[in-house]
Amino acid sequence: ELKVEQNPLFLSMQEGKNYTIYCNYSTTSDRLYWYRQDPGKSLESLFVLLSNGAVKQEGRLMASLDTKARLSTLHITAAVHDLSATYFCANWVGSNYKLTFGKGTLLTVNP
Amino acid sequence: EAEVAQSPRYKITEKSQAVAFWCDPISGHATLYWYRQILGQGPELLVQFQDESVVDDSQLPKDRFSAERLKGVDSTLKIQPAELGDSAMYLCASSFGRGTEAFFGQGTRLTVV
Incomplete structure (x- = not known):
């Protein structure tokens, strides 16, 4: 079964x-x-990565995509409390383009 | 700024009652999705429409759930009868077409008692 897996949870x-x-x-x-x-709350779009090698940055978050390794990373730099949230990655699956989500990563930033 | 509209925001219903949720996608978006998100889990696709046609409802519990998008614009998701396990956030999303960025509404928080 086609899946999207995140870690850590x-x-x-x-x-x-x-x-x-x-x-x-x-x-x-x-x-x-x-x-x-x-x-x-609902889901807020952070990054859209459209091709191999794509890298996008917004504030303390940077996302990248390696389609050959089928891997994306979300890097957090110098975390602050406001970044505490659940982060999901999602990918298109199948000919009907079913948007499939990972289980999410619950991030807690402590003072 | 264009948004996906959902109503109601919150709904409390008794077990065995019927409940309905409404979604109005961003204007011009042909693809509409209904997701269910149980607390602590990722969203699970229930049904996907392309215009007025269902393209994926493989995870929709068809004995109690139904969805329609009669004119290819707004959509209704219905549960009848509701069960305790249906308590969840129901999210609607839309995109310009299949394979393009999806935008989510604020969701409907359903509690079945």
Whole structure:
């Protein structure tokens, strides 16, 4: 079965530290999306990665895509409390372009 | 800024009752998705429309759930009868076409008691 897998599922960080969230997928898609979700809220689009080698940065977050390895990373630099949220990666699966999500990474940034 | 509109935002219903959710996608978006998200899990696709046609409903529990998009614009998701396990966030999303960026509405939080 085609899947999108994230790790870690839970991440507790100290402010100021760096860390990386990994997203592996099993399709041949050249596109990948990252979303952020705050508790009780909907999904907010963070990054749209459209090709192999794509790199996008927004503030302390940087996302990259390696389609040959079927891997995307979300790197957090010098974490701050406001980044605490759940982060999802998503990928298109199948001929009907079913947008399939990973299980999410719950990020908690502690002072 | 264009948004996906959903209503209601919150719904509490008793077990065995019927419940319906409404979604109005961004204007011009041909593809519409309904997702269910159980607390602590990732969104799971229930049904995907391309215009007024269903292109994927493989995860929709068809004995109790139904979805329609009659004119290829807004959509309704219905549950009848509701069960306790249906308590979740129901998210609607739309995209210009298949394989393009999907934008999500605010969701409907359903609690079945």
